[in-house]
Amino acid sequence: MFDFLGNVLKNVVSKPATRMYPxxxxxxxxxxxxxxxxxxxxxxxxxxxxxxxxxxxxxxVSKTDRSWELNRLKCVICxxxxxxxPVKCLHMDEAHLAGLFTREKVRRIxxxxxxxxxxxx
Amino acid sequence: MISNxxxxxxxxxxxxxxxxxxxxxxxxxASCVDLGEDKLNVIYHFDKNTELTNFRIxxxxxxxxxxxxxxxxxxxxxxxxxxxLFGLNVTNIAIxxxxxxxxxxxxxxxxxxxxxxxxxxxx
Amino acid sequence: xxxxxxxxxxxxxxxxxxPLHLKLVMEDEKVVEATPAIGYVHRGLEKLAEVxxxxxxxxxxxxxCGICSVMHAQCYVQGIExxxxxxxxxxxxxxxxxxxxxxxxxxHMLWLGLLADAFGFESLFMQCWRDRExxxxxxxxTAGARVVISINAVGGTRRDLTSEQxxxxxxxVDEIAADMKVxxxxxxxxxxxxxxxxxxGTLTKEEAYALGAVGPMARASGVAQDLRTMGYAAYKDLxxxxxxxxxxxxxxxxxxxxxxxxxxxxxIKAAISKIPAGAEYxxxxxxxxxxxxxxRVEQPRGEVLYYIKGNGTKNLDRLRVRTPTxxxxxxxxxxxxxxxxxxxxxxxxxxxxxxxxxxx
Numbered sequence: 324m325f326d327f328l329g330n331v332l333k334n335v336v337s338k339p340a341t342r343m344y345p346x347x348x349x350x351x352x353x354x355x356x357x358x359x360x361x362x363x364x365x366x367x368x369x370x371x372x373x374x375x376x377x378x379x380x381x382x383x384v385s386k387t388d389r390s391w392e393l394n395r396l397k398c399v400i401c402x403x404x405x406x407x408x409p410v411k412c413l414h415m416d417e418a419h420l421a422g423l424f425t426r427e428k429v430r431r432i433x434x435x436x437x438x439x440x441x442x443x444x
Numbered sequence: 445m446i447s448n449x450x451x452x453x454x455x456x457x458x459x460x461x462x463x464x465x466x467x468x469x470x471x472x473x474a475s476c477v478d479l480g481e482d483k484l485n486v487i488y489h490f491d492k493n494t495e496l497t498n499f500r501i502x503x504x505x506x507x508x509x510x511x512x513x514x515x516x517x518x519x520x521x522x523x524x525x526x527x528x529l530f531g532l533n534v535t536n537i538a539i540x541x542x543x544x545x546x547x548x549x550x551x552x553x554x555x556x557x558x559x560x561x562x563x564x565x566x567x
Numbered sequence: 568x569x570x571x572x573x574x575x576x577x578x579x580x581x582x583x584x585x586p587l588h589l590k591l592v593m594e595d596e597k598v599v600e601a602t603p604a605i606g607y608v609h610r611g612l613e614k615l616a617e618v619x620x621x622x623x624x625x626x627x628x629x630x631x632c633g634i635c636s637v638m639h640a641q642c643y644v645q646g647i648e649x650x651x652x653x654x655x656x657x658x659x660x661x662x663x664x665x666x667x668x669x670x671x672x673x674x675h676m677l678w679l680g681l682l683a684d685a686f687g688f689e690s691l692f693m694q695c696w697r698d699r700e701x702x703x704x705x706x707x708x709t710a711g712a713r714v715v716i717s718i719n720a721v722g723g724t725r726r727d728l729t730s731e732q733x734x735x736x737x738x739x740v741d742e743i744a745a746d747m748k749v750x751x752x753x754x755x756x757x758x759x760x761x762x763x764x765x766x767x768g769t770l771t772k773e774e775a776y777a778l779g780a781v782g783p784m785a786r787a788s789g790v791a792q793d794l795r796t797m798g799y800a801a802y803k804d805l806x807x808x809x810x811x812x813x814x815x816x817x818x819x820x821x822x823x824x825x826x827x828x829x830x831x832x833x834x835i836k837a838a839i840s841k842i843p844a845g846a847e848y849x850x851x852x853x854x855x856x857x858x859x860x861x862x863r864v865e866q867p868r869g870e871v872l873y874y875i876k877g878n879g880t881k882n883l884d885r886l887r888v889r890t891p892t893x894x895x896x897x898x899x900x901x902x903x904x905x906x907x908x909x910x911x912x913x914x915x916x917x918x919x920x921x922x923x924x925x926x927x
Contacts, residue, residue: 340697352704356711378619378626401626401717402725471779473889475874489861489872494797496861518779518897522889539602546606546926556614 351417356400358420359413362391364431366412373404373413389433395423449487449498454509457488460499461512464490469497471516476526478557484532488512505531505557513538521545529556570595574908578607582685582912585922589899589915593908601903603896605926612927613886620881621647621856625720631888632924633714634677635866637670639888640719645799646862646875647721651854659723659849660801661842665736666710666718667800668831668838672743673702674867675824675831678919679754682821685916686763691753698746701739708732723849733839740832747828755822764818768902768914771815778901781894782869783823784918788815794865805837820917855879866891868919890924 342349351357369389374382381397382404384390405413452460464471469490477485482505490497503509511534513519524545526532531554547555572593578586586607592600612631616624629640641663648655680695703713709732710716718724728736754760770780775788785792786809793809795802810826812819856877863872869891876885895918902914 352708354711355707356717376622378623399626399630400712402711403626406725470776472870472872473894475885475887475889477876477885477887487874489874494792494794496863498861516779517777517900518894521893521896541604544606545604546609548606555611 351419353417355417356402356415357417358395358400358415359393359398359404360416362393362431363412364391364433366410367391367433368410369433370409372407372409376403376407378403389435391431391433393429395420395429396426448496449500452499452501454501454503454507457499457501458510458512458515461488461515464497465515468492471512471518472496474519474522474526476530476532476556478530480558482506484530486526486532503532505554506533508533508535510535511537528554530554531557571599576911580912582681582916583920583922584681585920587915587920587922589903589911591903591908591911596907596909598903598906598908598911601899603899605896605922607926608923609926613888616886617883621877621883622721622852624883624886626717628886628888629715629717629719631927632890632921634674634921635670635868635871635924636715637666637718638864638866638871640717641667641800642862642864642871642873643875643886644719644721645864646860646873647856649862650856650858650860650875650877651721651852653722653850653852655723655850656845656847657801657843658727658845658847661838662724662728662848663719664801664805664838665728665835665842666706666716666724668835669702669705669736670716671867672740672828672831673699673706675828676702678824678867678916679750679821682913682916683754685913686760688753688760691750694746694750694753698743698750701743705736705739709736720849722852723847725849727846727848733842737836737839740835744829744832747825751825754825755818761818763910763913764821765816767817767910768906768917769814769816770898770902774901775815775898778897779894780869780898781891782866782919783820783827784869784895784898786810787812787819787823789813792870794863794870797863799864801838801841802834804841805834807834817913817917824919855881856883868892868921868924869894888927890921890927892918892921892925895919896925 369384369386371384374384378401379397379399381394383392402415405415469492472489472491475487479485484503484505486501488499509532511523513523517538520537520539523534523537524541527534528545528547574591574593576589576591577583578588588604590602590604591598612627616627619627625640625643628643629636631639676695676699680692683691683695706716707713709728710718710726718726770788772789775785776790789811791809791811795807808830810823810830812823857879859876861872861874863870871891872889874887875883878884898918903911906914
């Protein structure tokens with residue numbers, strides 16, 4: 324009858340099996356797909372490859388307006404846009420988003436296209 | 445490239461199902477493809493020892509197709525689904541849900557058929 | 568005098584992971600008739616697959632179900648590769664096997680925990696899921712996400728495994744094998760658990776075959792069919808052994824899934840030791856799929872069949888998915904009539920219902 328006492332004493336003195344959240348937060352692992360990070364808009368050439376390959380149509384790119392827009396609520400964090408970008412201006416953050424409070428899309432406008440240099444006659 | 449597809453007519457369907465059951469084949473499923481212009485192809489898949497045998501029938505939407513649920517009771521679910529989603533007219537299903545298997549009453553009829561969207565004129 | 572009452576079971580019920588409705592006609596405590604009704608999570612994914620192009624469909628298809636997600640993607644890309652005559656590198660085949668078997672372990676441990684919860688043994692449920700957490704952590708470290716890991720692509724896999732990661736996988740699955748030995752006492756040999764499982768919901772071998780049961784449901788009744796013997800991906804080199812039981816009751820189904828976890832651990836270790844060295848794990852894909860193909864894979868719940876029809880453009884003509892729970896639901900029509908009401912939740916759980924797979 325008393326063989327559960329060993330178990331009880333073990334449970335009393337050992338540390339808890341769960342993490343003491345929110346005092347101790349879980350560190351994300353390397354190369355985790357957490358959330359799409361900030362785009363480097365000055366490098367972006369607005370080719371639209373990321374928008375075409377996105378499986379959930381979360382990105383829209385306009386070459387004429389020099390704009391890149393991301394709908395975070397549609398993004399499934401698949402990493403395809405990061406892999407196909409020809410100039411590598413997108414990167415994936417390891418930490419997941421804490422929570423979104425508005426339905427606002429992330430919109431970034433790039434610098435105006437520099438005029439093509441005229442060949443010297 | 446599916447191997448092993450035999451084209452049969454829908455009148456031969458029940459006798460083929462009986463033959464398959466007699467030879468010890470297991471009914472896997474049936475797939476319905478909408479080819480456009482109200483033409484439907486239904487492929488019945490049978491399996492024995494991981495070897496598949498398939499039968500294809502070509503029907504028009506509205507034509508009556510006999511149900512094989514008398515031989516294979518497990519066909520009731522997939523025949524009800526094809527009836528609701530494609531409008532394939534399957535008769536004598538052992539348990540007939542009468543169009544309420546998957547869709548709610550307010551849903552679009554035959555949602556998986558080829559749907560064309562026609563623009564309304566301006567005037 | 569017969570008192571027949573009709574009781575609605577579900578769609579919301581604490582034992583069900585997904586909504587399923589059963590109309591039970593009862594005579595006092597015994598069930599006389601049972602009619603299943605589904606349709607609560609129908610998303611129309613087969614229709615959506617015709618609108619997206621065939622590369623984006625990989626992400627769509629793995630979200631049909633969260634528990635068997637890697638194997639849905641594997642079946643789809645195997646079908647597309649057969650249609651387009653793409654030969655993937657050997658290393659990619661072994662990598663797919665490793666991730667698929669890890670996924671199978673996580674699915675079976677989830678089920679073992681849910682079964683324990685179904686008859687009220689909540690601490691055993693927590694113990695099974697604690698072991699499952701180790702697998703989820705490995706998936707996050709190697710593939711980037713915990714549940715829907717997006718690791719399959721047309722042409723191979725999207726990531727590779729380094730030798731440190733493979734050594735860690737071997738260490739973790741050995742820990743899980745040791746923990747399973749401890750759990751065996753509680754899950755398979757305990758006196759009270761056996762009372763809830765032995766002799767309940769018996770399906771004979773002929774009934775299971777005639778009703779079209781697949782996966783552990785069929786193997787627990789003695790029907791020896793498992794698609795991994797077909798030898799797709801790297802299974803032909805790994806000497807795979809099927810797990811079959813004879814009795815056909817709920818205890819046999821629990822035993823089959825329990826022993827399959829141990830078989831998966833052996834397969835993972837064999838794949839890691841035999842994986843060919845090399846840097847290539849994905850080949851580039853050109854062109855569009857044409858023609859039709861049938862692709863089948865063994866998921867944790869049974870055999871899944873994909874019928875894919877392409878017409879030469881980027882979009883597919885038809886994607887038809889037949890998931891294993893769809894094939895296992897007719898067995899309910901045979902098992903539930905004749906049982907007591909208190910046994911219905913456990914019986915329903917032994918088919919391993921994945922209703923979001925069934926209804927797509």
